[in-house]
Amino acid sequence: MAETLISLDIEQPFNFKRILVSHGWVDLAPNIYQPEANSFARIEELKSGTVIKLDISAEKKDDLTRLNIQTHHKGKLSKVNLHEIEMLIRHILRLDEDFTEFYALCSRQGEPWAGMPSGTGRLLRSPSLFEDIVKVICTTNIQWGGTRRMVREMVEAYGKPFPLNPELRAFPTPDRMAEVPFEKFKNTLRLGYRAPYIHELAVQMSQDPAAFYEMIDGSRKTAEIRKRLLSIKGIGNYAAATMLMLLGRYDEIPVDSVFQQFMNEKYFKDREFDLKEAVAYYDGWGKWKYLAYWYELLTSD
DNA sequence: TTCCAGGGGTAGA
DNA sequence: TCTACCCATGGA
Numbered sequence: 001m002a003e004t005l006i007s008l009d010i011e012q013p014f015n016f017k018r019i020l021v022s023h024g025w026v027d028l029a030p031n032i033y034q035p036e037a038n039s040f041a042r043i044e045e046l047k048s049g050t051v052i053k054l055d056i057s058a059e060k061k062d063d064l065t066r067l068n069i070q071t072h073h074k075g076k077l078s079k080v081n082l083h084e085i086e087m088l089i090r091h092i093l094r095l096d097e098d099f100t101e102f103y104a105l106c107s108r109q110g111e112p113w114a115g116m117p118s119g120t121g122r123l124l125r126s127p128s129l130f131e132d133i134v135k136v137i138c139t140t141n142i143q144w145g146g147t148r149r150m151v152r153e154m155v156e157a158y159g160k161p162f163p164l165n166p167e168l169r170a171f172p173t174p175d176r177m178a179e180v181p182f183e184k185f186k187n188t189l190r191l192g193y194r195a196p197y198i199h200e201l202a203v204q205m206s207q208d209p210a211a212f213y214e215m216i217d218g219s220r221k222t223a224e225i226r227k228r229l230l231s232i233k234g235i236g237n238y239a240a241a242t243m244l245m246l247l248g249r250y251d252e253i254p255v256d257s258v259f260q261q262f263m264n265e266k267y268f269k270d271r272e273f274d275l276k277e278a279v280a281y282y283d284g285w286g287k288w289k290y291l292a293y294w295y296e297l298l299t300s301d
Numbered sequence: 302t303t304c305c306a307g308g309g310g311t312a313g314a
Numbered sequence: 315t316c317t318a319c320c321c322a323t324g325g326a
Contacts, residue, residue, distance in 0.1 A: 141306060141307085141323095142325095147307080192323045192324090193321045239308075256307045
């Protein structure tokens, strides 16, 4: 067993704890949430096929935050491996995303946004597009406990084991899912009607991953990316809005039962609920609608 | 047992 | 673009 510590100093407003409680992602396998330690771990299969465990925590250092990524591995990690780990950490924690404009807007909008803790706004994501799409599909038309179960079953059935503790596994690659015949895939996992969507996605992404990354290219307009996301079976309006959020685009409100119940209770107490009016409530936030809604929801009770 | 969940696909207007 | 209807699964 070997350990390698990677430390990253973050100078911009940054709030690690807020990432952990930003949405449910920290609680989905192969993430391991450690709330008492204010940290989380994650099993990761690197491009080389090496499976490692990452223990991710943060500490305050004067005016900046130091991220500590304790990497547990068998054998030695190459420079390429270490670079890949840093890049994936930067991605899942959104270290390179700029929220300056959002914070300025929050301070002008009054409460609850004006009182938002510094560095809020980063919602945890997964290293790969495949993992995030699969997880978003697993949040549709099901309670959160069901989402956790389905994701856990996928990891347990098809994730590559961590050699130092084979009970822990990485998130399955598209290849590993695609090579399983559909009938077997469907009967191994209890995904309900989502099984064909996820298996088909795995097949397509294993055949032509570049097409998917080209689809979400940063130079594309949000509406264009949204249209492409909607062409994926299993992704509708809610899931597309959630995927856009995960891609760093906050233009769309994810209209689901949570949104409708929250808006109904907060703004439609004495009158009939109007969905268009509820969505339009966030129009003033422009490209920051999702974060505005999400923060209001988090602080509502 | 029935209802429905952090909805979406499809057919038919 | 909008509406009905169907969809597996499991928790409440």
